[in-house]
Amino acid sequence: MPRYLTVGAAQMGPIQRDHSRRDVVGRLIAHLREARRMGCELVVFPELTLTTFFPRWWMPDQAEVDAWFEADMPGPDTAPLFAEAKALGIGFCLGYAELVRQDGGTRRFNTSILVERDGRIVGKYRKVHLPGHAEHEPWRQFQHLEKRYFEVGDLGFPVYRAFGGLIGMCICNDRRWPETYRVMGLQGVEIVLLGYNTPLHNPPAPDHDEHSWFHNQLVMQAGAYQNGTWVVGVAKGGTEEGVPSLADSQIVAPSGKVVARAASDGDELVAHRCDLDAGRSYKTTTFNFVVHRQPDQYRMIVERKGAVEPPAT
Numbered sequence: 001m002p003r004y005l006t007v008g009a010a011q012m013g014p015i016q017r018d019h020s021r022r023d024v025v026g027r028l029i030a031h032l033r034e035a036r037r038m039g040c041e042l043v044v045f046p047e048l049t050l051t052t053f054f055p056r057w058w059m060p061d062q063a064e065v066d067a068w069f070e071a072d073m074p075g076p077d078t079a080p081l082f083a084e085a086k087a088l089g090i091g092f093c094l095g096y097a098e099l100v101r102q103d104g105g106t107r108r109f110n111t112s113i114l115v116e117r118d119g120r121i122v123g124k125y126r127k128v129h130l131p132g133h134a135e136h137e138p139w140r141q142f143q144h145l146e147k148r149y150f151e152v153g154d155l156g157f158p159v160y161r162a163f164g165g166l167i168g169m170c171i172c173n174d175r176r177w178p179e180t181y182r183v184m185g186l187q188g189v190e191i192v193l194l195g196y197n198t199p200l201h202n203p204p205a206p207d208h209d210e211h212s213w214f215h216n217q218l219v220m221q222a223g224a225y226q227n228g229t230w231v232v233g234v235a236k237g238g239t240e241e242g243v244p245s246l247a248d249s250q251i252v253a254p255s256g257k258v259v260a261r262a263a264s265d266g267d268e269l270v271a272h273r274c275d276l277d278a279g280r281s282y283k284t285t286t287f288n289f290v291v292h293r294q295p296d297q298y299r300m301i302v303e304r305k306g307a308v309e310p311p312a313t
Protein backbone atom coordinates (compact mmCIF):
# COMPACT_ATOMS: atom_id res chain seq x y z
CA MET A 1 0.00 0.00 0.00
CA PRO A 2 1.75 3.23 -1.11
CA ARG A 3 2.31 5.87 1.53
CA TYR A 4 1.67 9.30 0.00
CA LEU A 5 2.19 12.58 1.86
CA THR A 6 1.13 15.80 0.11
CA VAL A 7 3.60 18.45 1.22
CA GLY A 8 3.45 22.22 0.72
CA ALA A 9 6.58 24.38 0.51
CA ALA A 10 5.31 27.71 1.87
CA GLN A 11 7.80 30.23 0.54
CA MET A 12 7.75 33.64 2.20
CA GLY A 13 8.60 36.93 0.56
CA PRO A 14 10.48 39.55 2.58
CA ILE A 15 9.62 40.15 6.23
CA GLN A 16 10.67 43.70 7.02
CA ARG A 17 11.77 44.93 10.44
CA ASP A 18 8.47 46.71 11.09
CA HIS A 19 6.31 43.71 10.16
CA SER A 20 4.75 42.49 13.41
CA ARG A 21 4.43 38.82 14.32
CA ARG A 22 0.69 39.34 13.92
CA ASP A 23 1.24 40.50 10.32
CA VAL A 24 3.44 37.49 9.60
CA VAL A 25 1.11 34.96 11.24
CA GLY A 26 -1.66 36.34 9.02
CA ARG A 27 0.47 35.48 5.97
CA LEU A 28 1.25 32.02 7.36
CA ILE A 29 -2.47 31.36 7.92
CA ALA A 30 -3.15 32.42 4.32
CA HIS A 31 -0.61 29.77 3.29
CA LEU A 32 -2.44 27.15 5.39
CA ARG A 33 -5.77 27.96 3.74
CA GLU A 34 -4.19 27.72 0.27
CA ALA A 35 -2.59 24.45 1.38
CA ARG A 36 -6.03 23.14 2.31
CA ARG A 37 -7.29 23.96 -1.16
CA MET A 38 -4.30 22.11 -2.64
CA GLY A 39 -4.82 19.04 -0.46
CA CYS A 40 -1.64 19.44 1.60
CA GLU A 41 -1.24 17.46 4.84
CA LEU A 42 2.04 19.08 5.89
CA VAL A 43 3.26 22.64 5.24
CA VAL A 44 6.90 23.70 5.57
CA PHE A 45 7.72 27.30 6.49
CA PRO A 46 11.18 28.93 6.19
CA GLU A 47 13.93 29.42 8.78
CA LEU A 48 13.18 32.17 11.38
CA THR A 49 9.75 32.52 9.80
CA LEU A 50 8.22 34.88 12.38
CA THR A 51 10.52 37.87 11.92
CA THR A 52 12.97 39.54 9.60
CA PHE A 53 16.38 37.85 9.45
CA PHE A 54 17.77 39.85 12.38
CA PRO A 55 21.31 38.32 12.42
CA ARG A 56 22.05 40.77 9.58
CA TRP A 57 22.37 43.50 12.21
CA TRP A 58 24.95 44.20 14.96
CA MET A 59 22.97 44.66 18.19
CA PRO A 60 25.14 45.07 21.30
CA ASP A 61 22.09 45.33 23.56
CA GLN A 62 20.94 41.81 24.55
CA ALA A 63 17.41 43.00 25.28
CA GLU A 64 17.17 44.26 21.69
CA VAL A 65 18.36 40.88 20.44
CA ASP A 66 15.99 38.93 22.69
CA ALA A 67 13.00 40.85 21.31
CA TRP A 68 13.44 38.72 18.16
CA PHE A 69 13.07 35.47 20.14
CA GLU A 70 10.07 33.39 21.24
CA ALA A 71 10.02 32.41 24.93
CA ASP A 72 6.88 30.29 24.44
CA MET A 73 5.78 28.06 21.56
CA PRO A 74 2.95 28.41 20.94
CA GLY A 75 2.82 31.90 22.43
CA PRO A 76 0.20 34.65 22.18
CA ASP A 77 1.24 35.59 18.61
CA THR A 78 1.55 32.03 17.32
CA ALA A 79 -1.47 30.45 19.02
CA PRO A 80 -3.74 31.52 16.10
CA LEU A 81 -1.45 29.64 13.70
CA PHE A 82 -1.65 26.45 15.77
CA ALA A 83 -5.42 26.83 16.07
CA GLU A 84 -5.98 27.35 12.34
CA ALA A 85 -3.71 24.45 11.41
CA LYS A 86 -5.53 22.13 13.81
CA ALA A 87 -8.91 23.29 12.50
CA LEU A 88 -7.76 22.59 8.95
CA GLY A 89 -6.17 19.25 9.91
CA ILE A 90 -2.79 20.32 8.52
CA GLY A 91 0.58 19.79 10.18
CA PHE A 92 3.48 22.20 9.76
CA CYS A 93 7.21 22.76 10.22
CA LEU A 94 8.01 26.20 11.67
CA GLY A 95 11.37 27.91 12.04
CA TYR A 96 11.84 30.47 14.83
CA ALA A 97 14.34 31.94 17.29
CA GLU A 98 13.96 29.90 20.49
CA LEU A 99 14.72 31.40 23.92
CA VAL A 100 14.96 28.85 26.74
CA ARG A 101 15.02 29.68 30.46
CA GLN A 102 16.96 26.75 31.95
CA ASP A 103 18.79 26.13 35.26
CA GLY A 104 18.67 29.80 36.15
CA GLY A 105 20.18 30.81 32.79
CA THR A 106 19.05 31.62 29.27
CA ARG A 107 19.84 29.69 26.10
CA ARG A 108 19.13 30.77 22.52
CA PHE A 109 18.78 28.54 19.43
CA ASN A 110 17.83 28.79 15.76
CA THR A 111 15.06 26.20 15.96
CA SER A 112 12.43 24.41 13.93
CA ILE A 113 9.52 22.36 15.19
CA LEU A 114 7.35 19.68 13.62
CA VAL A 115 3.65 19.99 14.47
CA GLU A 116 1.26 17.11 13.69
CA ARG A 117 -2.23 17.57 12.25
CA ASP A 118 -3.78 17.45 15.72
CA GLY A 119 -1.67 20.41 16.87
CA ARG A 120 0.89 18.47 18.93
CA ILE A 121 4.57 19.44 18.69
CA VAL A 122 6.11 16.06 17.82
CA GLY A 123 9.63 17.12 16.93
CA LYS A 124 12.24 19.81 17.49
CA TYR A 125 15.57 20.58 15.84
CA ARG A 126 18.17 23.21 16.75
CA LYS A 127 20.52 24.42 14.01
CA VAL A 128 23.98 22.88 14.19
CA HIS A 129 25.89 24.60 11.37
CA LEU A 130 25.82 28.29 12.35
CA PRO A 131 27.40 30.32 9.54
CA GLY A 132 28.83 33.82 9.72
CA HIS A 133 30.72 35.37 12.64
CA ALA A 134 30.40 36.36 16.32
CA GLU A 135 31.87 39.89 16.38
CA HIS A 136 30.94 43.08 14.53
CA GLU A 137 32.62 43.19 11.13
CA PRO A 138 31.94 46.72 9.80
CA TRP A 139 33.57 45.97 6.44
CA ARG A 140 30.54 43.87 5.48
CA GLN A 141 27.54 45.40 3.67
CA PHE A 142 25.48 43.45 6.20
CA GLN A 143 26.35 41.24 9.15
CA HIS A 144 25.71 37.53 9.58
CA LEU A 145 25.85 37.14 13.39
CA GLU A 146 24.30 33.70 13.91
CA LYS A 147 27.45 32.63 15.79
CA ARG A 148 26.76 35.45 18.25
CA TYR A 149 23.01 35.24 18.67
CA PHE A 150 22.57 31.44 18.77
CA GLU A 151 24.20 28.47 20.47
CA VAL A 152 25.08 25.42 18.37
CA GLY A 153 22.13 23.03 18.41
CA ASP A 154 22.25 20.34 21.12
CA LEU A 155 19.65 17.89 19.78
CA GLY A 156 21.64 16.26 16.98
CA PHE A 157 19.72 15.51 13.78
CA PRO A 158 16.74 13.52 15.05
CA VAL A 159 14.36 11.65 12.73
CA TYR A 160 10.75 11.42 13.88
CA ARG A 161 8.04 8.87 13.06
CA ALA A 162 5.14 11.14 12.06
CA PHE A 163 2.76 11.78 9.13
CA GLY A 164 3.04 8.06 8.30
CA GLY A 165 6.77 8.23 7.66
CA LEU A 166 10.25 9.13 8.93
CA ILE A 167 10.64 12.91 9.01
CA GLY A 168 13.86 14.86 9.58
CA MET A 169 14.59 18.56 9.83
CA CYS A 170 17.57 20.81 9.28
CA ILE A 171 18.00 24.57 8.84
CA CYS A 172 19.59 26.64 6.10
CA ASN A 173 23.39 26.30 6.24
CA ASP A 174 22.94 22.71 7.48
CA ARG A 175 21.81 21.85 3.93
CA ARG A 176 25.29 22.59 2.57
CA TRP A 177 26.96 19.90 4.69
CA PRO A 178 26.72 16.24 3.58
CA GLU A 179 26.91 15.05 7.20
CA THR A 180 23.50 16.64 7.83
CA TYR A 181 21.73 14.32 5.40
CA ARG A 182 23.86 11.26 6.14
CA VAL A 183 23.22 11.36 9.89
CA MET A 184 19.50 11.35 9.08
CA GLY A 185 20.01 8.87 6.23
CA LEU A 186 21.55 6.42 8.70
CA GLN A 187 18.26 6.70 10.63
CA GLY A 188 16.27 5.87 7.47
CA VAL A 189 14.87 9.36 6.89
CA GLU A 190 12.26 9.55 4.14
CA ILE A 191 11.75 13.31 3.90
CA VAL A 192 13.96 16.18 5.12
CA LEU A 193 12.25 19.52 5.81
CA LEU A 194 14.34 22.69 5.76
CA GLY A 195 13.96 26.46 5.52
CA TYR A 196 16.55 29.05 4.51
CA ASN A 197 17.45 32.76 4.49
CA THR A 198 20.22 33.04 1.89
CA PRO A 199 21.57 36.45 0.87
CA LEU A 200 22.52 36.50 -2.82
CA HIS A 201 25.78 38.18 -1.83
CA ASN A 202 28.24 36.40 0.44
CA PRO A 203 30.69 39.13 1.61
CA PRO A 204 33.65 36.81 2.33
CA ALA A 205 33.27 35.07 -1.05
CA PRO A 206 31.70 37.39 -3.66
CA ASP A 207 32.90 35.06 -6.43
CA HIS A 208 30.32 32.55 -5.22
CA ASP A 209 27.38 34.94 -5.68
CA GLU A 210 26.69 34.02 -9.31
CA HIS A 211 26.40 30.36 -8.28
CA SER A 212 23.86 30.92 -5.45
CA TRP A 213 20.96 29.25 -7.28
CA PHE A 214 23.15 26.36 -8.48
CA HIS A 215 24.70 25.73 -5.05
CA ASN A 216 21.28 25.80 -3.37
CA GLN A 217 19.88 23.19 -5.74
CA LEU A 218 23.11 21.14 -5.89
CA VAL A 219 23.31 20.50 -2.15
CA MET A 220 19.65 19.52 -1.80
CA GLN A 221 19.76 17.26 -4.87
CA ALA A 222 22.92 15.56 -3.61
CA GLY A 223 21.51 15.14 -0.10
CA ALA A 224 18.32 13.65 -1.48
CA TYR A 225 19.92 11.22 -3.93
CA GLN A 226 22.80 10.06 -1.69
CA ASN A 227 20.40 9.18 1.13
CA GLY A 228 17.31 8.12 -0.81
CA THR A 229 15.16 10.83 0.75
CA TRP A 230 12.82 13.65 -0.27
CA VAL A 231 14.12 17.14 0.51
CA VAL A 232 11.82 20.15 0.86
CA GLY A 233 13.71 23.45 0.79
CA VAL A 234 11.70 26.60 1.59
CA ALA A 235 13.01 30.17 1.23
CA LYS A 236 12.37 33.50 2.76
CA GLY A 237 13.20 35.31 -0.49
CA GLY A 238 13.09 38.72 -2.13
CA THR A 239 14.74 41.91 -0.90
CA GLU A 240 14.45 42.04 2.88
CA GLU A 241 15.72 45.23 4.61
CA GLY A 242 17.78 46.02 1.54
CA VAL A 243 19.35 42.55 1.25
CA PRO A 244 18.39 40.59 -1.90
CA SER A 245 17.79 36.99 -0.82
CA LEU A 246 17.52 33.76 -2.76
CA ALA A 247 14.02 32.37 -3.29
CA ASP A 248 13.83 29.27 -5.54
CA SER A 249 12.05 27.04 -3.01
CA GLN A 250 11.85 23.49 -4.28
CA ILE A 251 10.84 19.91 -3.59
CA VAL A 252 13.47 17.30 -4.51
CA ALA A 253 12.69 13.61 -5.00
CA PRO A 254 14.96 10.77 -3.78
CA SER A 255 16.11 10.45 -7.40
CA GLY A 256 17.61 13.93 -7.04
CA LYS A 257 15.12 15.37 -9.51
CA VAL A 258 13.45 18.69 -8.67
CA VAL A 259 9.73 17.92 -8.95
CA ALA A 260 8.31 21.29 -7.87
CA ARG A 261 9.76 24.79 -7.72
CA ALA A 262 8.57 28.28 -6.78
CA ALA A 263 8.27 30.70 -9.70
CA SER A 264 8.37 33.95 -7.72
CA ASP A 265 10.36 35.46 -4.87
CA GLY A 266 7.27 36.25 -2.79
CA ASP A 267 4.70 34.35 -0.73
CA GLU A 268 4.06 31.25 -2.83
CA LEU A 269 2.91 27.74 -2.00
CA VAL A 270 4.37 24.87 -4.02
CA ALA A 271 2.88 21.42 -3.40
CA HIS A 272 3.72 17.88 -4.35
CA ARG A 273 2.25 14.44 -3.54
CA CYS A 274 5.32 12.64 -2.19
CA ASP A 275 5.48 8.84 -2.32
CA LEU A 276 7.31 8.07 0.93
CA ASP A 277 8.46 4.75 -0.52
CA ALA A 278 10.18 6.43 -3.50
CA GLY A 279 13.54 6.29 -1.71
CA ARG A 280 13.35 2.57 -1.11
CA SER A 281 14.96 1.52 -4.40
CA TYR A 282 17.98 3.74 -3.56
CA LYS A 283 18.27 2.63 0.09
CA THR A 284 18.18 -1.05 -0.94
CA THR A 285 20.61 -0.86 -3.87
CA THR A 286 23.10 1.91 -4.63
CA PHE A 287 22.93 3.40 -1.11
CA ASN A 288 22.46 0.24 0.88
CA PHE A 289 24.65 1.43 3.77
CA VAL A 290 24.91 -1.99 5.43
CA VAL A 291 26.16 -3.71 2.29
CA HIS A 292 28.27 -0.99 0.64
CA ARG A 293 29.35 1.56 3.25
CA GLN A 294 32.75 1.13 4.96
CA PRO A 295 32.88 3.21 8.16
CA ASP A 296 35.96 1.33 9.43
CA GLN A 297 37.86 2.30 6.26
CA TYR A 298 36.80 5.91 6.57
CA ARG A 299 37.94 5.98 10.21
CA MET A 300 41.30 4.39 9.34
CA ILE A 301 41.88 6.85 6.48
CA VAL A 302 41.04 9.87 8.61
CA GLU A 303 43.08 8.65 11.59
CA ARG A 304 46.07 7.80 9.37
CA LYS A 305 46.01 10.95 7.23
CA GLY A 306 43.95 13.25 9.36
CA ALA A 307 41.97 16.06 7.84
CA VAL A 308 44.03 18.19 5.47
CA GLU A 309 43.48 21.77 6.65
CA PRO A 310 42.53 24.20 3.87
CA PRO A 311 45.08 26.94 3.20
CA ALA A 312 44.83 29.81 5.69
CA THR A 313 42.77 32.57 4.04
Ligand code: ING
Pocket: 131, 171, 172, 173, 174, 176, 196, 197, 198, 199, 201, 202
Ligand atom coordinates in the same frame (compact mmCIF):
# COMPACT_ATOMS: atom_id res chain seq x y z
N1 ING B 1 22.26 31.53 5.46
C1 ING B 1 23.18 31.21 4.43
C2 ING B 1 23.09 29.79 3.90
O1 ING B 1 23.83 28.89 4.28
C3 ING B 1 25.37 31.48 3.49
C4 ING B 1 24.58 31.58 4.76
C5 ING B 1 25.06 32.28 2.41
C6 ING B 1 26.39 30.55 3.38
C7 ING B 1 25.77 32.17 1.22
C8 ING B 1 27.13 30.43 2.19
C9 ING B 1 26.81 31.22 1.12
O2 ING B 1 22.26 29.62 3.00
C10 ING B 1 21.96 30.89 6.61
N2 ING B 1 21.01 31.46 7.38
O3 ING B 1 22.54 29.88 6.98
